Amino acid sequence: MPHYFAPLAYLPTGWHSDVCIEVDPNGMIVATTANHSGENCQRLSGALVPGMPNLHSHAFQRAMAGLSEQRNHPHDSFWSWREQMYQVALTITPEQMYQIARYLYIELLEGGYTSVAEFHYLHHDPTGQPYAPVDEMVDAISRAATDAGIALTLLPTLYSYSDFASAPPSQMQRRFIQSTEQYLRQIERIKPLIAGRAQQRMGGCFHSLRACTAQQITQVLEELPNDWPIHLHISEQQQEVNRSLAVHGTTPLHWLSEHVELDARWCLIHATHLSEAERHYAACQQAVIGLCPSTEASLGDGIFNAVDYLAQGGRIGIGSDSHVCTDVSEELRWLEYTQRLTAQQRNCLASRAHPSTGERLLRATLQGGAQALAQPVGQINTGFRADWLMLDLDNPWLMQTPSTHLLDSWLFAHPKRAIKAVMVAGRWRVQSGEHDIKAQASQALTDALRSLRQALS
Numbered sequence: 334m335p336h337y338f339a340p341l342a343y344l345p346t347g348w349h350s351d352v353c354i355e356v357d358p359n360g361m362i363v364a365t366t367a368n369h370s371g372e373n374c375q376r377l378s379g380a381l382v383p384g385m386p387n388l389h390s391h392a393f394q395r396a397m398a399g400l401s402e403q404r405n406h407p408h409d410s411f412w413s414w415r416e417q418m419y420q421v422a423l424t425i426t427p428e429q430m431y432q433i434a435r436y437l438y439i440e441l442l443e444g445g446y447t448s449v450a451e452f453h454y455l456h457h458d459p460t461g462q463p464y465a466p467v468d469e470m471v472d473a474i475s476r477a478a479t480d481a482g483i484a485l486t487l488l489p490t491l492y493s494y495s496d497f498a499s500a501p502p503s504q505m506q507r508r509f510i511q512s513t514e515q516y517l518r519q520i521e522r523i524k525p526l527i528a529g530r531a532q533q534r535m536g537g538c539f540h541s542l543r544a545c546t547a548q549q550i551t552q553v554l555e556e557l558p559n560d561w562p563i564h565l566h567i568s569e570q571q572q573e574v575n576r577s578l579a580v581h582g583t584t585p586l587h588w589l590s591e592h593v594e595l596d597a598r599w600c601l602i603h604a605t606h607l608s609e610a611e612r613h614y615a616a617c618q619q620a621v622i623g624l625c626p627s628t629e630a631s632l633g634d635g636i637f638n639a640v641d642y643l644a645q646g647g648r649i650g651i652g653s654d655s656h657v658c659t660d661v662s663e664e665l666r667w668l669e670y671t672q673r674l675t676a677q678q679r680n681c682l683a684s685r686a687h688p689s690t691g692e693r694l695l696r697a698t699l700q701g702g703a704q705a706l707a708q709p710v711g712q713i714n715t716g717f718r719a720d721w722l723m724l725d726l727d728n729p730w731l732m733q734t735p736s737t738h739l740l741d742s743w744l745f746a747h748p749k750r751a752i753k754a755v756m757v758a759g760r761w762r763v764q765s766g767e768h769d770i771k772a773q774a775s776q777a778l779t780d781a782l783r784s785l786r787q788a789l790s
């Protein structure tokens with residue numbers, strides 16, 4: 334069994350020096366010992382930090398990042414962006430999905446994410462027929478994760494309607510649309526595929542309260558294993574809240590709570606426009622709020638009141654969603670900075686127990702992310718998987734920083750190439766700042782993007 338010796342490691346109780354970490358052949362941590370002599374250990378030359386779980390990804394949207402930044406409507410918004418996104422969703426093939434997802438997952442690993450929850454609703458071929466008996470899209474995403482070496486929580490997503498009150502879907506949504514029965518059959522079809530791949534598991538998912546009825550949600554919950562996480566987009570846009578008020582006479586989460594009791598399995602994605610009472614309810618039920626600050630900024634969604642939510646003991650995690658940003662430090666910085674710009678204050682998400690903003694953000698999102706992915710990650714600790722990042726202590730900006738400020742310096746002063754190496758399940762995937770198959774994946778991605786963009790033009 335390999336024993337790693339790190340001069341500095343961030344353990345559950347904070348920074349420790351001279352840490353020996355024993356990892357078993359399955360990539361699980363079996364022991365950590367601080368103040369170790371280093372004898373018979375592989376010596377590492379950086380500071381170890383747990384790898385970040387990414388709780389919200391739509392891998393195919395990476396293919397359009399940067400292509401929606403020109404004004405095509407008098408009032409560009411989430412809804413006009415969505416039209417463009419549908420064009421990509423209608424066109425992409427399983428092979429293109431594999432290449433785009435594999436390269437994206439390589440970028441996520443280099444950016445500090447070691448596991449990802451894929452919120453997947455491209456269930457059908459471009460004519461609207463299911464991929465069966467082999468689900469080629471699921472297989473493409475799963476292989477991409479295996480080949481890049483990132484852990485995966487696959488979330489097949491139920492998507493049946495185009496709006497509240499069971500409004501019929503549009504032609505543009507034909508690759509997403511399933512009945513409850515089709516969804517449950519798909520889950521049974523892909524279960525063995527995911528179960529056969531290391532560091533992969535599944536969860537349940539509802540696209541949104543626009544796309545599913547309460548009856549569908551309760552029926553699916555009865556069928557799914559009760560240790561699966563459950564994800565849902567909610568209250569991302571004010572228009573969605575207004576529609577809910579018009580149709581149901583109440584706000585989305587309040588309406589959901591009348592049909593389903595939320596618990597720690599739930600991950601509410603965005604939740605931007607929750608009311609104060611809804612935030613209180615979500616915090617009490619120990620649900621994770623899945624924040625994607627760079628995408629929420631990109632789409633003009635609004636700002637979640639994270640100060641209030643954390644003060645109530647609420648749980649949060651981060652996701653890169655549309656992948657306009659694939660870097661942990663940038664995502665966390667966006668999270669804190671949106672709160673500062675709103676409150677006109679500094680260090681908004683720090684607390685009395687954790688006065689370092691970087692440390693508080695990291696601890697909260699590691700814990701919330703691990704809960705949302707239902708994977709044994711988020712800590713360098715016995716019983717957790719050996720998923721970690723090695724910060725480069727040869728970087729002069731970090732070398733001269735005391736450990737009390739190291740996380741803040743990494744996350745807020747953003748030294749270039751601060752992450753020197755990344756391990757997932759006991760295997761190094763990034764070394765010297767670069768993923769081991771990046772060059773090969775880059776050529777294949779170029780070919781895939783060329784064919785996708787030709788098909789789109």
Ligand SMILES: [Zn+2]
Binds near residue numbers: 654
């Ligand atoms: Zn999303």
